[in-house]
Amino acid sequence: MAHGFTLRDLLAESLEGVGARPSRLIITLLGTVLGIASLVATMGLAQTTAGQIAKSFDLLQATRVTVEPGTAEGRGGTERVTVALPWNSVERVENLVGVQRAALYAEVSPTPEVAAVQVVDPAEAAVAPPPVVAASPELLEVVAGTLTTGRFFDAGHNVRADRVVVLGKEAAERLGINRVSGQPAVFIGGRAYSVIGILDAVGVRDNLLRSAIVPIETARADLGLTLATSLDIEADVGAGQVVAHQAPIALDPNNPDSFKVKAPTPPSALQGQVAADINVLFVAIGVVALVGGGIGIANVTLLSVTERRGEIGLRRALGAKTSQIAKQFILESLTTGLLGGLIGVAVGLFVLLGVCLFQHWTPVIAPWVPVGGVFVGALVGLVAGTYPALKAARIEPVDALRSA
Known part of the structure; x- marks a missing residue:
């Protein structure tokens, strides 16, 4: 009685055929x-x-120009001195062709104590305070930021040096603040600041989400701020190189080359x-x-x-x-x-x-x-x-x- 090939036989024959010519x-x-x-x-x-x-082709990066303080020769020509950004830098560059908006930004150093309560219980575990940064009112738009709740400070807050603060969402979580209704306050350097907004997201400068942001004139008056960190400029698409050339001249016609300028990559x-x-x-x-x-x-x-x-x-x-x-x-x-x-x-x-x-x-x-x-x-x-x-x-x- 003839028997057909079993599956095992077929597999053996297939493997033998495959391996016949290695x-x-x-x-x-x-x-x-x-x-x-x-x-x-x-x-x-x-x-x-x-x-x-x-x-x-990141649009935010392609339209972003940053100007930072630089150095220049002193009067004696023997040492370098820091060339600071003028406090009215925004007004100096905002009318340049190709500039949409600009904001002055500064990191407050040394970092002042930031707490949700004025008296800290020594028995509680110490929590590192969030960093404090200062900015002009245009910062929210320049960094393409959005708020979870509340508002960003305006020109009036800045001119009056009001003690108001906007918290990044991570800083707000660290301080235990999740709303601005009821006018919550945080204490910065021992002074009470009203929390008027909580920052939810930004297109650039992610560190803002971990920071407490105050008006730049308030930081000058209360926190001893003496030097702006950078001037952030949002330029029209394709105008970055032109703005990068013109902005230092508008800031200091006598020493335009002393500033550090970061500009978008040229089209070529x-x-x-x-x-x-x-x-x-x-x-x-x-x-x-x-x-x-x-x-x-x-x-x-x-x-x-x-x-x-x-x-x-x-x-x-x-x-x-x-x-x-x-x-x-x-x-x-x-x-x-x-x-x-x-x-x-x-x-x-x-x-x-x-x-x-x-x-x-x-x-x-x-x-x-x-x-x-x-x-x-x-x-x-x-x-x-x-x-x-x-x-x-x-x-x-x-x-x-x-x-x-």
Whole structure:
């Protein structure tokens, strides 16, 4: 009674067939692995590059100019002196072309004691006080901030040096304050300040969420503030470089070069950065695809060596040298790679033209790219055919003719 193959028999036969030619198995596996790796790398690199490009085009960073105090030579010319930002810096730059708004920012140092109650119980664990920063009323808009509750202080609070404070959400949590109704107060340097708002989020200057923010004139009057840390300017898109040049002149016409200015990346540099990100993406994809193509050529050439053992044996018996056999298969692989390079360049150019026509773009490609593509194709074929050619050259005539 005949019995059919069981699943176990089928598995055994499959494994035996797969392992019959280990070299071909390894090369085939490499081709599959590189194909999947190319797919995964394409998706991952595309998302990564998109993130890098998005970061490069961050609107907040592209419109942000920061001016900080610098140094200049003193009258005697023997020492450097600090050139401070004027307290009316906002008024000096707000009418410049390209400036949307500006805010003066200062970190109060040393940090005064900040507490929710005036008398602290020594038995309670000590909690580090939140840092205190001072700012002009325009800061909320300049840093693209939003409030959980309450309001930000205005020009009136600043001019009168009112004792009001806006808490960052983390500072508010540390002090146990979650609302402004009922006019809660915190004590800064022993003086009571009314909490008028709680900051929820900012586009820049994340440290504000951990800080207590007071009007800059209040900090000058009560906390001994003597030097502004920076002038933050929000400029129109594309006007960052112009504003960065004009702002120091408006602040101090006699020493404009003494300030430290941080400006957005120039458009040409940004273009180069984005182009470099995209080039890295597609070069990586191209390299993976080329390696996969080389594996394919090597696999086909190796298969050809196996199928032509009789021909190889006959040629060896008729006097062909091992080097001649090797050169024949290397030349075949080189021809395959060269042909693949020519076809690949043609297909690539047609795809480029098709996409540009569909998107109404102007096609741009360096003249050396098509020539380089053909050369790389030939090089891949040469490298891929080396191992099969060496294997063919090592075949003994007697063994080849016996197995033919």
